[in-house]
Amino acid sequence: MTQATDIRHKTYYGLGTQIDLTLFGVADDQLLDEANALITRYEDALTVNRSQSELMVVNHAAGQHPVSVSPATYTLTKLAVETSLVHDGFNASIGPLVKLWSIGFKDANVPTDASIHETLKLIDPGQIELDDDQLSIFLKQPGMELDLGGISKGYIADRIRDLWRAHGIRAGIINLGGNVLLVGESPKQMTGKWRIGVQNPFTNRGDNVGVVELEACSAVTSGIYERQLKSGGQTYHHILDPETGYPRENNLASVTVFTKDSVVGEIETTRLFFAGGPMTNWPTNLNEVLGAIFITKDQQVQVVGLPEESFTLTNSEFKIQ
Numbered sequence: 001m002t003q004a005t006d007i008r009h010k011t012y013y014g015l016g017t018q019i020d021l022t023l024f025g026v027a028d029d030q031l032l033d034e035a036n037a038l039i040t041r042y043e044d045a046l047t048v049n050r051s052q053s054e055l056m057v058v059n060h061a062a063g064q065h066p067v068s069v070s071p072a073t074y075t076l077t078k079l080a081v082e083t084s085l086v087h088d089g090f091n092a093s094i095g096p097l098v099k100l101w102s103i104g105f106k107d108a109n110v111p112t113d114a115s116i117h118e119t120l121k122l123i124d125p126g127q128i129e130l131d132d133d134q135l136s137i138f139l140k141q142p143g144m145e146l147d148l149g150g151i152s153k154g155y156i157a158d159r160i161r162d163l164w165r166a167h168g169i170r171a172g173i174i175n176l177g178g179n180v181l182l183v184g185e186s187p188k189q190m191t192g193k194w195r196i197g198v199q200n201p202f203t204n205r206g207d208n209v210g211v212v213e214l215e216a217c218s219a220v221t222s223g224i225y226e227r228q229l230k231s232g233g234q235t236y237h238h239i240l241d242p243e244t245g246y247p248r249e250n251n252l253a254s255v256t257v258f259t260k261d262s263v264v265g266e267i268e269t270t271r272l273f274f275a276g277g278p279m280t281n282w283p284t285n286l287n288e289v290l291g292a293i294f295i296t297k298d299q300q301v302q303v304v305g306l307p308e309e310s311f312t313l314t315n316s317e318f319k320i321q
Contacts, residue, residue, distance in 0.1 A: 006187075012036045014043055015153060016104075017177025023164070024171040024187045031167055035160045035174070042156045045073050048095060048147050055146055059095065063142030066131060074135040076155050080148050083267050084125035089274030090267060091242040095145025096122045103238040104227035110236065116245035123242045154220060154266035157181040161262075174262075178205065178226075181218045181262045198293050200315060201225045201253040209295060210313040212306065214258060217290055220265030222273040223254030239273060250276035251296045258290040258306065268292070278304045296321075 010032045012019040019039065021032045045054040055077075058067045069077070080092035096119045102108045111119075122143050129138040139146065153176045160174050161183050171184040178199065185192030193215055197208035201223045212219070224237035224247075241248040255272045259265040268289060272279070283289035283305045291305025295318070302321040303311050313320055 008032060010036070012039070014039045015156070015176060016049065019177065020173070020175040021160075022173040022175075023169060026169070031164060031169065035163060038160060038163060039156055039176075042072070042152070042159070045070060046076070046148055046152050048145065048149070055148065058137045058139065059145040062139035062144040066129065066134065066136035066138035068134050068136045071135060072159075074130075074137070076148060076152065077137055077146065078130055078132075079155075079263070080146075080151050081125050081128050081130060083151070088271050089241075089248070090150060090270040091123060091125060092146055092148060092151075093123050093125045093128060093139075093144060094150075094240060094242050095147035096143060097240050097242065097245055098147050098149070099145070101229070101236070101238075101240065103229045103236065108229045110229070110231045110234075111245075120242075120245050123245075150270055151263060151266045153177070153179045154218070154262035154264070157218065157262040179218075179220050179262060179266070182216045184216055196258075198256050198295075198311075199223070199225075199254065201295055202299075207315075209301060209315045209318050210293075210311055212258065212293070212311050214290065214306070214310055218259050218262035218265045219256055220259070220262060220269050221254055221256040222269035223295075224252075225254065239270075241274070248274055251298070252276055252294060253297050254295045255292055257292045260288050260290070264288045278302070 006025045008026050008029055009022040010029055021035055023031060047053045048055055054069050054073050061067050083090050084092045100111045100115060100119050122141060127140040129140060157174045157176055157179060161181055164172055164183055171187050174181040182194045186194040193213050196212045196219050198210050198212060199221060200207045200209045227238035229236045237247045239248050252273055255269055257265045257268045272292060277294055283291060294302040299318045300321045301318050
């Protein structure tokens, strides 16, 4: 078993959040810093929170001409667009709506019904043209904007795992602000399984409802607690519905999905949050998915797909459904 002296951990800031990277069985921080450099390169390409990035070049050219991008940006955009066309919550063209609300930023506000109605005209993934030969992206309508924030963290986490595996890393933890990807076998337990805390959606990060014990996997959460706007006596969360233009409303406080690849977890958390609970045959029809934990606003916990013995409730304020 790996000794405590073999643990290397560093905290960085990027992707709009705190990033925690941990490696076991290495003698220095080189691969931690290389992972952070990888995050920085992807953020420089994919961010829409700055005026300049590879994705913003695409957005600035909306309604004018296609833009050729790097293979990584094209690959992620293509996955995002294909997922958007299924119309079950995730939408890569939601950028104008996100900026209209700006929840989580200083200029957050509740837009007028009229402005939301006008903005919804730009939220159409069918108006995104992709060219595999030129690796180009064309937003056909002026004012359209890609926003890959709902999928990019998972993609980046998977690329860090690829980097570490290529260097023979046997165990590590990638935590991109609550999006967690576990690599290899846990050195802290004889079973090699990892203990993963499930966040209490009503309190600060780090306070858990329970703990899941699983082999190496990704854990991604969508919840109403992550970013909020309080205005006029109401609280609005950041998960916007591309059909209505308003935050998606149902009885879910959060859903945490456990998957083999983190990018799949990003997609599935959005699908499940919009569904408001487990979908028929989910996840038996998805090889990449291990299961999920749903937490409702009335503090009920539902475990779906995971082995019954894998979850332990640790907070008596919640009840298993």
